[in-house]
Amino acid sequence: MKNMVNLYHPEFHPKLQLLTLTSVIATWTLALLVGSLLYFNMAYKQQNLQSEMANIEQTKQQQQILLKQLQLAIDNQNMDPALLKQIEENQQTINFKKLVLDNLSVQESLKSNSFSKLMLDLATYNPRDLWLTHISLYGVNVLIEGAADDSSIIPKWVSLLGQTDYFRGQEFSDTRLYRDTEQQLNFMISTGKVLPIQNGSYNE
Numbered sequence: 001m002k003n004m005v006n007l008y009h010p011e012f013h014p015k016l017q018l019l020t021l022t023s024v025i026a027t028w029t030l031a032l033l034v035g036s037l038l039y040f041n042m043a044y045k046q047q048n049l050q051s052e053m054a055n056i057e058q059t060k061q062q063q064q065i066l067l068k069q070l071q072l073a074i075d076n077q078n079m080d081p082a083l084l085k086q087i088e089e090n091q092q093t094i095n096f097k098k099l100v101l102d103n104l105s106v107q108e109s110l111k112s113n114s115f116s117k118l119m120l121d122l123a124t125y126n127p128r129d130l131w132l133t134h135i136s137l138y139g140v141n142v143l144i145e146g147a148a149d150d151s152s153i154i155p156k157w158v159s160l161l162g163q164t165d166y167f168r169g170q171e172f173s174d175t176r177l178y179r180d181t182e183q184q185l186n187f188m189i190s191t192g193k194v195l196p197i198q199n200g201s202y203n204e
Contacts, residue, residue, distance in 0.1 A: 118142060121164035129153050133186075143190040151177060154187050167191070 115137060122132065122144075130153050134145035148154055154177065161167050174190045 117166045121161065121166045125157065125160045125164065127153055127157055130157055141191045143188065145186070145188050147184055147186050149185070151185055158189060 129149040130146060132144060132146040136143040158172060170191050172189050172191055176188045178186055180186055
């Protein structure tokens with residue numbers, strides 16, 4: 001009767017395999033070949049990378065040199081005095097024309113708005129013994145010429161005009177009375193500089 005069963009069959013036993021010189025040389029040769037290929041591949045990539053970096057550095061230096069040259073050229077560039085003078089004259093001409101245009105626009109607006117008010121105020125205060133012969137507007141200034149039967153009417157009329165909307169706040173800078181060749185009493189009043197009186201007339 002058997003008490004033990006041998007399950008470790010001889011075919012499962014490890015077999016001794018001896019390395020031969022040929023297999024060792026082949027293995028080392030293969031490893032050396034693979035290592036050489038990897039080394040040369042890495043060396044090639046490193047060389048290309050260094051070459052690319054050198055090209056980039058050279059390009060950078062060239063651009064820096066060009067930038068310095070351009071900056072130096074800008075710093076040393078001198079404007080033509082004649083051109084600067086012409087530009088300044090043109091700018092002054094433009095400014096002057098703009099100023100004239102603005103003044104003309106303002107004066108035109110003042111004339112159109114002021115003339116109607118002036119005529120209304122003159123029509124409101126119109127004494128029987130006083131009549132007007134000429135009205136001139138010079139911007140905001142006005143020159144009024146007329147005649148009267150009595151010289152005492154004129155100061156009263158001027159005082160009334162000073163209370164109107166058009167003349168309120170203004171002063172009559174020039175008032176003149178004179179008689180013409182027919183001894184007719186004439187007057188000129190102005191809120192600005194007036195025209196000279198004709199020859200042969202005199203102040204009264």
